[in-house]
Amino acid sequence: MSEDAAAAIAARVAAVRAQIAEAAARLGRDPATVTLVAVSKTQPAAAIRAAFAAGLRVFGENYVQEAVAKQAELADLPIEWHFIGPIQRNKTRAIAAAFDWVHSLDRLEVAQRFAEQRDPARGPLNVMVQVNVSGEASKAGVAPEAVVALAKAIAHLPQLNLVGLMTIPEPSADPELLARRFRTVRELRDTLQREGLPVWALSMGMSSDWSVALAEGATHLRIGSALFGPRPRKTPRPKGGGDASGEGAKTCG
Structure with missing residues (x-):
């Protein structure tokens, strides 16, 4: 990666962090x-290294094989790795071995x-x-009414x-709609707490809507393009041999 490209990432990281700090205040x-x-x-390891040098320590990946390759290249850095993509049943062992956090658990069998x-x-x-707060058939996630039962089963x-x-609400330019979606998830979190589960985190908000999510209590903001710039085109994988795709694109910003 060129010095100019690394400097551009550093500048975007600084700007986003400043915006989040200001909004939080x-x-x-x-x-x-x-x-x-x-x-x-889809970002190269060099871009992650540049973002790390700019102060970031937590990175989210959607594709298992891609992530594991980058983790090997970046093994010298104390990165906290989060898996944020749809979970294929045949990838659970690799995810369990390679990641510190998983944001996208929606089935007891996978748990x-x-x-x-x-x-x-x-x-x-x-x-x-x-x-799946917006009820989209194409989107991963459990229905809001099923969250408590699933969470209780996972907790044991x-x-x-x-x-x-x-959560990942449907794309919308209406901040009031987004706020309602995020609020629903926060209220579910609060319900779980009243049920005795020590849950606290809310992963919601991306590059386009993080400020709305933050106002509704988000603790983890998943931001991509605002930090790295336009995403590199993903090289198509051989049929049947790749990671989850499609819906995974909706788990980042």
């Missing part, structure tokens, strides 16, 4: 309670596989339940640490 929130998850899918496949030496895998599994909820 207006809301009376401590900026330290907001985690910026840099969505680095059980994570519990069985997570190496105890790595410590528990932090997981969030993905909520070994090697998993249920920390919160994630």
